[in-house]
Amino acid sequence: MGEGKRKILALAGGVGGAKLALGLTGVLPADELTVAVNTADDFEHLGFSISPDLDTVMYTLAGVANPETGWGRQGESWTVMEALGHLGGETWFRLGDKDLATHIERTRRLRAGETLSAVTGDLARRMGVKPAMVPMSDDPVRTMVTTDQGELAFQDWFVRLQCRPTVQSVRFAGVETAKPSPALLDMAGLRGVIVCPSNPFVSVAPILALSGVRAGLTSAGVPRIAVTPIVGGQAIKGPAAKMLAELGHDVSALGVARYYRGLIDGFMLDKEDAALATDIEALGMRVRVADTMMRNDEDKRRLAADALAFVDALC
Amino acid sequence: MGEGKRKILALAGGVGGAKLALGLTGVLPADELTVAVNTADDFEHLGFSISPDLDTVMYTLAGVANPETGWGRQGESWTVMEALGHLGGETWFRLGDKDLATHIERTRRLRAGETLSAVTGDLARRMGVKPAMVPMSDDPVRTMVTTDQGELAFQDWFVRLQCRPTVQSVRFAGVETAKPSPALLDMAGLRGVIVCPSNPFVSVAPILALSGVRAGLTSAGVPRIAVTPIVGGQAIKGPAAKMLAELGHDVSALGVARYYRGLIDGFMLDKEDAALATDIEALGMRVRVADTMMRNDEDKRRLAADALAFVDALC
Numbered sequence: 001m002g003e004g005k006r007k008i009l010a011l012a013g014g015v016g017g018a019k020l021a022l023g024l025t026g027v028l029p030a031d032e033l034t035v036a037v038n039t040a041d042d043f044e045h046l047g048f049s050i051s052p053d054l055d056t057v058m059y060t061l062a063g064v065a066n067p068e069t070g071w072g073r074q075g076e077s078w079t080v081m082e083a084l085g086h087l088g089g090e091t092w093f094r095l096g097d098k099d100l101a102t103h104i105e106r107t108r109r110l111r112a113g114e115t116l117s118a119v120t121g122d123l124a125r126r127m128g129v130k131p132a133m134v135p136m137s138d139d140p141v142r143t144m145v146t147t148d149q150g151e152l153a154f155q156d157w158f159v160r161l162q163c164r165p166t167v168q169s170v171r172f173a174g175v176e177t178a179k180p181s182p183a184l185l186d187m188a189g190l191r192g193v194i195v196c197p198s199n200p201f202v203s204v205a206p207i208l209a210l211s212g213v214r215a216g217l218t219s220a221g222v223p224r225i226a227v228t229p230i231v232g233g234q235a236i237k238g239p240a241a242k243m244l245a246e247l248g249h250d251v252s253a254l255g256v257a258r259y260y261r262g263l264i265d266g267f268m269l270d271k272e273d274a275a276l277a278t279d280i281e282a283l284g285m286r287v288r289v290a291d292t293m294m295r296n297d298e299d300k301r302r303l304a305a306d307a308l309a310f311v312d313a314l315c
Numbered sequence: 316m317g318e319g320k321r322k323i324l325a326l327a328g329g330v331g332g333a334k335l336a337l338g339l340t341g342v343l344p345a346d347e348l349t350v351a352v353n354t355a356d357d358f359e360h361l362g363f364s365i366s367p368d369l370d371t372v373m374y375t376l377a378g379v380a381n382p383e384t385g386w387g388r389q390g391e392s393w394t395v396m397e398a399l400g401h402l403g404g405e406t407w408f409r410l411g412d413k414d415l416a417t418h419i420e421r422t423r424r425l426r427a428g429e430t431l432s433a434v435t436g437d438l439a440r441r442m443g444v445k446p447a448m449v450p451m452s453d454d455p456v457r458t459m460v461t462t463d464q465g466e467l468a469f470q471d472w473f474v475r476l477q478c479r480p481t482v483q484s485v486r487f488a489g490v491e492t493a494k495p496s497p498a499l500l501d502m503a504g505l506r507g508v509i510v511c512p513s514n515p516f517v518s519v520a521p522i523l524a525l526s527g528v529r530a531g532l533t534s535a536g537v538p539r540i541a542v543t544p545i546v547g548g549q550a551i552k553g554p555a556a557k558m559l560a561e562l563g564h565d566v567s568a569l570g571v572a573r574y575y576r577g578l579i580d581g582f583m584l585d586k587e588d589a590a591l592a593t594d595i596e597a598l599g600m601r602v603r604v605a606d607t608m609m610r611n612d613e614d615k616r617r618l619a620a621d622a623l624a625f626v627d628a629l630c
Contacts, residue, residue, distance in 0.1 A: 047422050077394050083416030087441050097412050101398030126402050
């Protein structure tokens with residue numbers, strides 16, 4: 001890579017994105033990584049401004065994420081939720097006690113007029129997160145899912161209805177006017193872009209749908225790769241496979257690669273899906289086969305190192 | 316007492332009011348007691364609508380109050396506050412985890428357009444409170460304390476600055492336009508009014524300052540008594556004695572009785588202060604000497620029974 005081209009921009013949603021971002025912190029100096037995080041599944045609930053993906057990334061990078069659930073903090077307690085249930089309050093979206101502090105403080109500061117970027121940066125620093133973490137936008141963008149039960153706000157579909165309603169289409173309310181984070185358009189010193197193994201439709205698509213982001217990334221002249229979120233026709237976590245099927249895509253890494261055609265020039269495929277390499281290369285992108293499963297921190301670092309090597313090989 | 320004249324209206328602030336109200340529930344059927352609670356020390360904090368006196372009364376009547384602190388719930392945990400402190404949030408007003416659920420649910424319902432009366436009634440019922448509990452008003456009234464450090468919102472003075480600034484005057488912002496709770500003006504079936512041993516200046520005064528309340532009570536033709544919040548020149552709890560002194564009153568039950576002149580026709584004096592009886596009677600009110608200290612539930616019931624007997628003796 002050229003001298004001065006040191007910065008990796010990672011696009012991330014929740015769990016999968018957070019895991020690879022953590023891997024990247026193990027193989028990159030903190031000042032060479034910027035994680036831009038989806039905020040289209042943010043929502044307002046019980047009076048709080050909740051940013052599920054930002055929190056998953058923040059907790060993961062801070063080493064306090066709950067590894068079992070994929071959301072929330074480890075060693076969490078549920079005293080507030082239990083008491084709220086006794087009072088007849090809404091408890092379908094589980095907010096742990098420690099996690100609630102994040103929502104209280106974020107909400108207070110947003111109401112006081114701070115930007116989501118400023119609040120996110122400060123909360124992350126206080127939690128000990130070293131690399132830059134930015135929301136995709138300071139403006140509200142909200143994923144709306146059109147289903148066989150009508151249009152639903154994302155968390156209604158995802159958490160309250162547990163992804164059961166069949167998805168017909170997805171839109172990102174507010175994305176036309178939302179300004180992308182400056183980090184998404186700042187190509188100075190960029191070494192490459194890594195699309196993390198997050199849900200293409202609801203985690204990565206909103207980032208790309210922000211005005212100028214897709215064009216900015218594709219015209220930057222730096223390698224852009226995606227790490228597959230689908231292995232063996234299954235999503236590693238979350239509803240990506242279900243959405244692929246319901247939205248008429250191939251439920252496979254090939255389906256994801258097709259979806260990212262025009263955006264990326266490299267696709268990291270799991271070794272289990274190595275047979276798809278030829279078809280994906282036929283889309284006009286390079287393929288690297290790797291073990292993409294991130295079971296532990298060593299896996300995360302190894303995959304991150306693999307992804308970096310792939311980026312540099314595409315220079 | 317006359318047939319049909321069965322209802323006791325108790326005016327209450329926080330701890331002292333809550334204790335006597337609990338005593339009254341032990342000697343009255345639930346449907347014969349209405350507790351009207353001060354809301355002038357309510358405030359908005361961290362995005363929550365907090366009603367300290369309503370909560371103290373509710374938790375006390377529900378049997379879940381913290382007997383040591385005089386506020387909050389027993390067996391409380393502090394996970395949210397601790398996590399909030401780590402994030403640099405404001406922690407000077409201590410909100411326990413269980414207590415926080417009350418604020419979350421109250422705030423959510425108020426924002427959804429419900430009245431404070433409706434929310435209070437429902438939360439109290441869900442916590443098992445039997446008698447009627449009403450906020451003095453559904454409209455915001457806010458105690459402002461003018462001190463040697465300028466005008467302060469009540470909780471700033473009371474909690475954050477721990478009552479240290481010298482009080483010069485007190486006003487109740489919004490009281491001119493706030494509508495009193497219907498319970499404060501409903502004299503049908505009223506047996507008597509009991510002003511609980513709460514702070515006269517910041518707990519009872521705001522209730523009396525609501526439009527029509529003082530006139531309604533004094534013209535109702537039913538006995539009205541106050542139970543002293545000052546014993547031996549000391550407040551049993553809170554800053555009442557400090558305020559009496561700083562506002563130029565006698566720091567004694569006599570000072571309190573003078574303050575209530577024109578409102579009440581009976582004053583319950585502690586046995587320790589029996590020597591003040593003559594001076595208080597000279598104000599034009601009857602005096603009953605009792606043991607007003609409420610150390611345990613039996614004390615509360617005994618004092619409540621005494622207060623009821625005093626009410627009936629004034630018929």
